[in-house]
Amino acid sequence: xxxxxxxxxxxxxxxxxxxxxxxxxxxxxxxxxxxxxxxxxxxxxxxxxxxxxxxxxxxxxxxxxxxxxxxxxxxxxxxxxxxxxxxxxxxxxxxxxxxxxxxxxxxxxxxxxxxxxxxxxxxxxxxxxxxxxxxxxxxxxxxxxxxxxxxxxxxxxxxxxxxxxxxxxxxxxxxxxxxxxxxxxxxxxxxxxxxxxxxxxxxxxxxxxxxxxxxxxxxxxxxxxxxxxxxxxxxxxxxxxxxxxxxxxxxxxxxxxxxxxxxxxxxxxxxxxxxxxxxxxxxxxxxxxxxxxxxxxxxxxxxxxxxxxxxxxxxxxxxxxxxxxxxxxxxxxxxxxxxxxxxxxx
Amino acid sequence: xxxxxxxxxxxxxxxxxxxxxxxxxxxxxxxxxxxxxxxxxxxxxxxxxxxxxxxxxxxxxxxxxxxxxxxxxxxxxxxxxxxxxxxxxxxxxxxxxxxxxxxxxxxxxxxxxxxxxxxxxxxxxxxxxxxxxxxxxxxxxxxxxxxxxxxxxxxxxxxxxxxxxxxxxxxxxxxxxxxxxxxxxxxxxxxxxxxxxxxxxxxxxxxxxxxxxxxxxxxxxxxxxxxxxxxxxxxxxxxxxxxxxxxxxxxxxxxxxxxxxxxxxxxxxxxxxxx
Amino acid sequence: xxxxxxxxxxxxxxxxxxxxxxxxxxxxxxxxxxxxxxxxxxxxxxxxxxxxxxxxxxxxxxxxxxxxxxxxxxxxxxxxxxxxxxxxxxxxxxxxxxxxxxxxxxxxxxxxxxxxxxxxxxxxxxxxxxxxxxxxxxxxxxxxxxxxxxxxxxxxxxxxxxxxxxxxxxxxxxxxxxxxxxxxxxxxxxxxxxxxxxxxxxxxxxxxxxxxxxxxxxxxxxxxxxxxxxxxxxxxxxxxxxxxxxxxxxxxxxxxxxxxxxxxxxxxxxxxxxxxxxxxxxxxxxxxxxxxxxxx
Numbered sequence: 001x002x003x004x005x006x007x008x009x010x011x012x013x014x015x016x017x018x019x020x021x022x023x024x025x026x027x028x029x030x031x032x033x034x035x036x037x038x039x040x041x042x043x044x045x046x047x048x049x050x051x052x053x054x055x056x057x058x059x060x061x062x063x064x065x066x067x068x069x070x071x072x073x074x075x076x077x078x079x080x081x082x083x084x085x086x087x088x089x090x091x092x093x094x095x096x097x098x099x100x101x102x103x104x105x106x107x108x109x110x111x112x113x114x115x116x117x118x119x120x121x122x123x124x125x126x127x128x129x130x131x132x133x134x135x136x137x138x139x140x141x142x143x144x145x146x147x148x149x150x151x152x153x154x155x156x157x158x159x160x161x162x163x164x165x166x167x168x169x170x171x172x173x174x175x176x177x178x179x180x181x182x183x184x185x186x187x188x189x190x191x192x193x194x195x196x197x198x199x200x201x202x203x204x205x206x207x208x209x210x211x212x213x214x215x216x217x218x219x220x221x222x223x224x225x226x227x228x229x230x231x232x233x234x235x236x237x238x239x240x241x242x243x244x245x246x247x248x249x250x251x252x253x254x255x256x257x258x259x260x261x262x263x264x265x266x267x268x269x270x271x272x273x274x275x276x277x278x279x280x281x282x283x284x285x286x287x288x289x290x291x292x293x294x295x296x297x298x299x300x301x302x303x304x305x306x307x308x309x310x311x312x313x314x315x316x317x318x319x320x321x322x323x324x325x326x327x328x329x330x331x332x333x334x335x336x337x338x339x340x341x342x343x344x345x346x
Numbered sequence: 347x348x349x350x351x352x353x354x355x356x357x358x359x360x361x362x363x364x365x366x367x368x369x370x371x372x373x374x375x376x377x378x379x380x381x382x383x384x385x386x387x388x389x390x391x392x393x394x395x396x397x398x399x400x401x402x403x404x405x406x407x408x409x410x411x412x413x414x415x416x417x418x419x420x421x422x423x424x425x426x427x428x429x430x431x432x433x434x435x436x437x438x439x440x441x442x443x444x445x446x447x448x449x450x451x452x453x454x455x456x457x458x459x460x461x462x463x464x465x466x467x468x469x470x471x472x473x474x475x476x477x478x479x480x481x482x483x484x485x486x487x488x489x490x491x492x493x494x495x496x497x498x499x500x501x502x503x504x505x506x507x508x509x510x511x512x513x514x515x516x517x518x519x520x521x522x523x524x525x526x527x528x529x530x531x532x533x534x535x536x537x538x539x540x541x542x543x544x545x546x547x548x549x550x551x552x553x554x555x556x557x558x559x560x561x562x563x564x565x566x567x568x569x570x571x572x573x574x575x576x577x578x579x580x581x582x583x584x585x586x587x588x589x590x591x592x593x594x595x596x597x598x599x600x601x602x603x604x605x606x607x608x609x610x611x612x613x614x615x616x617x618x619x620x621x
Numbered sequence: 622x623x624x625x626x627x628x629x630x631x632x633x634x635x636x637x638x639x640x641x642x643x644x645x646x647x648x649x650x651x652x653x654x655x656x657x658x659x660x661x662x663x664x665x666x667x668x669x670x671x672x673x674x675x676x677x678x679x680x681x682x683x684x685x686x687x688x689x690x691x692x693x694x695x696x697x698x699x700x701x702x703x704x705x706x707x708x709x710x711x712x713x714x715x716x717x718x719x720x721x722x723x724x725x726x727x728x729x730x731x732x733x734x735x736x737x738x739x740x741x742x743x744x745x746x747x748x749x750x751x752x753x754x755x756x757x758x759x760x761x762x763x764x765x766x767x768x769x770x771x772x773x774x775x776x777x778x779x780x781x782x783x784x785x786x787x788x789x790x791x792x793x794x795x796x797x798x799x800x801x802x803x804x805x806x807x808x809x810x811x812x813x814x815x816x817x818x819x820x821x822x823x824x825x826x827x828x829x830x831x832x833x834x835x836x837x838x839x840x841x842x843x844x845x846x847x848x849x850x851x852x853x854x855x856x857x858x859x860x861x862x863x864x865x866x867x868x869x870x871x872x873x874x875x876x877x878x879x880x881x882x883x884x885x886x887x888x889x890x891x892x893x894x895x896x897x898x899x900x901x902x903x904x905x906x907x908x909x910x911x912x913x914x915x916x917x
Contacts, residue, residue: 058718059723061723062723062787063739066746076756076760131656151661158890164875209663240645271750304847327748327750328749420807456807462804531808
């Protein structure tokens with residue numbers, strides 16, 4: 001007869017016992033089968049505990065990593081922050097030989113490029129998201145959102161290569177002259193001066209292309225999450241399709257959309273490669289968007305390996321720390337806004 | 347082919363009588379179960395005799411599933427769930443500190459309302475799943491195959507799936523999936539089998555098959571079945587427990603319960619006057 | 622656009638005001654359509670340009686040859702391609718255990734305070750500028766050892782993978798029905814086996830897809846490698862030495878003054894975007910197969 005997985009029956013009163021090969025516990029009814037103190041049982045409990053602790057450990061790695069970055073980058077940049085004090089943020093000096101550094105041009109450049117990016121990208125992204133969630137024929141919805149996702153997945157350096165060899169010449173030969181001369185925007189300080197090509201404007205525009213898919217994806221998500229009842233209520237009141245969107249859907253999704261835009265801002269602030277390749281890398285505060293400039297990220301990317309003195313390195317670390325804190329705050333706000341919306345949905 | 351069921355009966359001595367009467371398969375004493383602040387089961391004291399089918403009936407939300415899930419400590423897997431009181435399995439308190447719920451569950455099988463085959467496993471592996479986690483039983487491949495075959499036979503599924511044991515368990519019908527889940531629970535030869543509305547999502551033919559199966563199973567084990575279907579309780583069970591708003595109203599032999607209910611609320615329920 | 626016209630309000634009333642509102646509606650709806658079209662233009666421009674320029678420079682020798690010295694035509698980026706694979710390997714070793722472990726934790730402890738905090742911080746970490754990760758890795762993994770290394774580069778992009786992998790794992794594990802978990806527990810599975818053998822295995826298809834997407838993302842990362850892996854013109858597989866990487870090489874070549882190198886940069890960019898494209902399409906197909914048909 002083949003062995004069967006039926007527990008052997010002991011002399012106890014019970015039909016089938018829980019008995020394990022372990023020694024009896026020594027209690028009064030030790031002779032009858034018990035569930036108690038089999039070593040195998042204990043092992044299982046320990047395995048579960050170990051497993052749980054392992055998962056907790058991995059989960060804690062994430063806050064730990066953030067904290068570590070904060071401490072490491074912060075302490076590496078501390079000498080420069082300490083040395084220059086508050087003027088580090090306001091000075092536009094950049095003299096590695098004499099050890100004079102100020103991050104103002106890079107900070108201004110970062111903010112400027114990001115603002116250009118958002119101003120250009122937000123209407124397009126929002127329009128695209130509205131089209132995708134409200135008006136797009138269903139056969140177009142899938143491929144279109146796939147393309148948008150793909151746009152988000154293109155590596156930054158590829159944007160940079162494309163920007164250098166295709167986008168910059170295009171800007172230099174047609175877009176920039178058009179803005180400056182044809183539209184006579186050259187009369188304002190913002191579009192005056194010679195056209196180089198690499199410039200704050202070029203970096204801002206490439207950033208616009210890069211953050212557009214992020215804003216569009218988040219906006220689409222929150223628009224889709226708006227309950228049908230909101231739309232139907234507006235339509236039932238006699239609103240046109242656009243009035244429904246503008247009057248009922250967008251207000252409902254507003255928080256999430258703002259979150260998405262801020263998320264895009266976070267991306268734009270920290271974007272490195274494409275910007276480094278297009279901004280021209282010059283340490284100057286200039287009102288003209290046609291002039292070359294610097295962002296914090298491109299400043300680090302460009303000078304870090306060339307920084308020979310400790311103060312120069314520490315300065316770049318300090319710039320990185322400022323950038324880190326800025327994006328941390330921006331992302332923290334954006335995630336709070338986006339999360340609140342998705343919680344409402346759930 | 348050796349009949350597993352018969353073999354088990356042979357291996358089992360006649361039910362002994364201890365000083366306090368016959369040994370109950372399961373006893374609950376002052377059992378209370380909570381979900382956070384919701385008091386789902388209120389002070390239930392109940393004896394479930396061995397080798398019988400006990401049906402728990404009652405309107406939905408009366409706590410019958412929760413009561414069932416207290417019997418193999420599945421209730422505590424839900425966040426914020428709590429149990430008070432005691433549950434004895436063959437006179438051993440399953441809520442004692444030194445009892446490991448995982449080992450307990452290997453001896454108290456459970457089948458749920460909806461079929462839950464493991465989608466990544468074949469039919470065979472599904473049935474063998476419970477065997478594989480029992481550390482004290484290292485079975486050879488052949489032995490596992492034999493247990494799988496017997497369990498599938500017991501669950502009246504063998505003939506339908508014997509040619510496709512290696513195929514995915516999600517490829518068979520809902521009724522077959524549910525019998526597969528019963529086979530999976532039987533493969534570890536549990537002492538007690540808990541069925542939580544096992545036919546609620548099935549068609550009449552599959553339901554009938556499972557009812558016949560339940561009727562057969564009591565020869566080898568104790569069965570507790572939760573159902574909202576009174577006809578089903580009447581057909582398959584030896585004893586019936588009626589619950590209402592978390593309280594146990596009445597527990598009696600099924601025949602008595604449906605002919606001469608002892609409590610006016612039971613009578614109202616089984617004659618369809620509420621719920 | 623016909624879609625827009627077909628169902629603008631049908632309430633009677635032929636007043637001029639209604640007409641104006643309808644026209645405004647049509648105009649705005651068309652504008653969103655235009656916005657969507659403009660949004661897609663850059664992608665098509667990039668893909669088209671890459672295909673034209675990149676395909677011309679791309680040849681078998683690009684994959685099999687070492688970089689040629691300036692002035693000599695031909696050559697390839699074999700060392701950079703292998704280097705990127707090595708870096709991805711290191712990144713996966715660092716990022717996958719942490720990412721999958723943390724994702725499992727988030728899925729199983731849904732709603733707990735720590736889980737909410739970790740999920741939030743994972744999202745914040747996801748937005749960390751890659752250049753910051755670069756200087757962090759330099760200060761933490763390069764400076765103490767005195768030299769650039771493949772390990773430091775791999776660890777830097779591995780850290781960037783963590784939030785991506787964490788969130789996909791969590792998402793995919795959450796699609797596994799609770800009933801399956803209960804079935805395993807009721808069968809006497811310990812929690813760890815339930816989690817790994819039943820839940821994780823059921824969600825594996827989706828997780829693998831998510832991991833692929835994360836790999837595609839970090840494979841193109843350049844900024845974290847600038848001061849860690851650093852790049853290498855020569856063949857090197859030593860983990861403690863500087864190593865070449867495709868995105869780094871593209872960056873250096875694109876910034877150079879030589880047309881031959883520009884062509885190589887194009888070819889490299891085409892390979893990178895090809896990788897992203899293939900993985901995205903696979904991910905799309907897998908997700909569709911997963912949620913489109915089959916059991917619920």
